[in-house]
Amino acid sequence: MEKPQTRIQQRNQAAILSAGLNIFSQYGFRGSTLDQIAEAAGLSKPNLLYYFPSKEAIHSALLARLLDTWLDPLKAMDETGDPITEIMGYAQRKLALSRDYPRESRLFANEVLQGAPHIAEVLATDLKILVDEKAAIIRAWSEAGKVADVDPHHLIFSIWAMTQHYADFDVQVRAVLGDREPYDGASVFLDALYQRLLQP
Amino acid sequence: MEKPQTRIQQRNQAAILSAGLNIFSQYGFRGSTLDQIAEAAGLSKPNLLYYFPSKEAIHSALLARLLDTWLDPLKAMDETGDPITEIMGYAQRKLALSRDYPRESRLFANEVLQGAPHIAEVLATDLKILVDEKAAIIRAWSEAGKVADVDPHHLIFSIWAMTQHYADFDVQVRAVLGDREPYDGASVFLDALYQRLLQP
DNA sequence: TCTTGATTTGACCAACTGGTCAAACCAACG
DNA sequence: CGTTGGTTTGACCAGTTGGTCAAATCAAGA
Numbered sequence: 073m074e075k076p077q078t079r080i081q082q083r084n085q086a087a088i089l090s091a092g093l094n095i096f097s098q099y100g101f102r103g104s105t106l107d108q109i110a111e112a113a114g115l116s117k118p119n120l121l122y123y124f125p126s127k128e129a130i131h132s133a134l135l136a137r138l139l140d141t142w143l144d145p146l147k148a149m150d151e152t153g154d155p156i157t158e159i160m161g162y163a164q165r166k167l168a169l170s171r172d173y174p175r176e177s178r179l180f181a182n183e184v185l186q187g188a189p190h191i192a193e194v195l196a197t198d199l200k201i202l203v204d205e206k207a208a209i210i211r212a213w214s215e216a217g218k219v220a221d222v223d224p225h226h227l228i229f230s231i232w233a234m235t236q237h238y239a240d241f242d243v244q245v246r247a248v249l250g251d252r253e254p255y256d257g258a259s260v261f262l263d264a265l266y267q268r269l270l271q272p
Numbered sequence: 273m274e275k276p277q278t279r280i281q282q283r284n285q286a287a288i289l290s291a292g293l294n295i296f297s298q299y300g301f302r303g304s305t306l307d308q309i310a311e312a313a314g315l316s317k318p319n320l321l322y323y324f325p326s327k328e329a330i331h332s333a334l335l336a337r338l339l340d341t342w343l344d345p346l347k348a349m350d351e352t353g354d355p356i357t358e359i360m361g362y363a364q365r366k367l368a369l370s371r372d373y374p375r376e377s378r379l380f381a382n383e384v385l386q387g388a389p390h391i392a393e394v395l396a397t398d399l400k401i402l403v404d405e406k407a408a409i410i411r412a413w414s415e416a417g418k419v420a421d422v423d424p425h426h427l428i429f430s431i432w433a434m435t436q437h438y439a440d441f442d443v444q445v446r447a448v449l450g451d452r453e454p455y456d457g458a459s460v461f462l463d464a465l466y467q468r469l470l471q472p
Numbered sequence: 473t474c475t476t477g478a479t480t481t482g483a484c485c486a487a488c489t490g491g492t493c494a495a496a497c498c499a500a501c502g
Numbered sequence: 503c504g505t506t507g508g509t510t511t512g513a514c515c516a517g518t519t520g521g522t523c524a525a526a527t528c529a530a531g532a
Binding site: 098099100101102103104178181182184185186187188192195196199200203204220222223225226227229230232233234236237238240241243244245247248249250257258260261264265268269271 | 420450
């Protein structure tokens, strides 16, 4: 289905998406301008619109690419593995995502903050289905006495909240920590937190 | 120092701040327009600018009002109280703030997401000082064996993250939960989480 | 080299942006 | 009732916004 791409197309589309990610993740959709993105991508505005038909199109492409990878860590949580290891592994993978892809995290945060106008449906269908499925697994684990009996949905929310916080509120975290690096301490803390919470 | 205010001034300024809170908290500073705010406030744009000299002024007024009350729950954490009760009380107060003032929470989230251009200094001074002070108290508690030995800064971050998540990602939380109410479950979960984490 | 299709751009547009201003309006007090 | 000072507005402005288009430029295969 993909059309063949010239090298120039690949390079410019990549540059536009990267620039768009920088801008959109900082200012949100409405707060970002094509001129900003074009300049960040090193292209003229008409040239940018030669590769993407509209501002919306760039944003949609970014969101689509994001959602694909964003849910992977949760999908990877394995029913047959050791429960506590699986949950803690998920939390650590999600934290690594915040550390390595903070812009994507902020893009997502901006979208949801603004009421998720572009992805409300995905949240209510795909995401909900995935979460309900994994929540059922966790529930089964607690009923088998393998992890503590806590609400699985709120457990998952807590992992999202804690990990995304380090990407989305990066400025605040760093302002408070001074020059200490955030992620090492976060990783240790997460470990202790869920170790203690989940022990049956 | 306050100038005397007519009833009309009070009503209109309040209307503008309320409308501004609605708009800014959803679209961020750059994504919001004076026309939107004016319409939401039921005023014409020139009339709005009769009460506030600029878009910035409305935003600043909101942020100032917010910061005042936003830090109160942390300030109220009492060195002389029972450690675990104090920390869990703080978490619950912060959660109540998210439930009762979600727009304020999102206004703050938008500001920090965009790099905190208007409040970077407050974060690096007032906030840092307050957090360092409370972190020292928590550290003393753990050294006295009254609470578990966890990094106090990351403990505080975790409370911020978990409570703000329910306001800032409200759309996502509700999409996943379906028609279940979020805050009751959140309160119970928070309680279990910190009870288990903090027990020495 | 020449041609063809991909790429790039300057000029342009209508709608919208934050903000101004003089004139009109209105409430209340003497 | 008339005046005075607070209030409201229509018309307006310069700069910015997302987007268009024809013409110019370029890359690469025949």
